[in-house]
Amino acid sequence: MKNYDTIFLDRDGTLNPDPGYINRLEDYSFFDFCIPALKKLSDFRFCIVTNQSGISRGLIEIDTLNNIHAFVRNSFIENGLNLLQIYICTDHPDKATEHRKPGLGMFNQASQEYGIDLEQSLMIGDSIADMEAARNIGMDAILVRTGNGAESENHYIDSDFPTAVMDNLEKAADWIVGNETK
Numbered sequence: 220m221k222n223y224d225t226i227f228l229d230r231d232g233t234l235n236p237d238p239g240y241i242n243r244l245e246d247y248s249f250f251d252f253c254i255p256a257l258k259k260l261s262d263f264r265f266c267i268v269t270n271q272s273g274i275s276r277g278l279i280e281i282d283t284l285n286n287i288h289a290f291v292r293n294s295f296i297e298n299g300l301n302l303l304q305i306y307i308c309t310d311h312p313d314k315a316t317e318h319r320k321p322g323l324g325m326f327n328q329a330s331q332e333y334g335i336d337l338e339q340s341l342m343i344g345d346s347i348a349d350m351e352a353a354r355n356i357g358m359d360a361i362l363v364r365t366g367n368g369a370e371s372e373n374h375y376i377d378s379d380f381p382t383a384v385m386d387n388l389e390k391a392a393d394w395i396v397g398n399e400t401k
């Protein structure tokens with residue numbers, strides 16, 4: 220198993236289906252394979268880093284987002300998973316700060332708050348923004364084909380980045396557990 224400091228997880232399209240701007244707790248659910256996949260990685264600590272421009276677009280209520288993230292946090296705790304924090308960026312893309320992926324703000328904040336060695340960490344996500352943030356940091360990255368992943372994969376044809384492309388989070392977990400070297 221690779222010895223990553225921390226595994227950074229994208230949310231929409233990676234942990235859960237992404238119908239766009241989820242604004243009801245009842246509409247949020249993990250992929251069926253999500254929690255079992257993460258439990259295979261329970262030796263690691265996790266951070267979720269998620270762009271939520273729906274807040275600045277007026278499409279998502281902050282209270283709803285907080286309720287969804289309380290559910291996510293509880294689900295991790297109930298399953299013995301060490302979730303350090305959920306970092307959200309509410310920036311509109313037209314007025315994005317360095318906190319919006321592919322910017323590094325959320326990663327740098329996590330590094331400062333939890334003493335994370337970013338270069339020895341891993342990003343798992345479905346979007347180009349996830350992959351480019353990881354590339355800019357110099358961390359390993361796994362692109363999953365769920366969510367936007369199939370589309371994102373086209374962007375990296377004939378590229379030696381990302382580190383791996385996997386069908387979903389479960390396959391990504393199997394890959395991590397089965398790989399010895401970084």
Ligand SMILES: [Mg+2]
Pocket residue numbers: 229230231232233344345346366
């Ligand atoms: Mg995503």
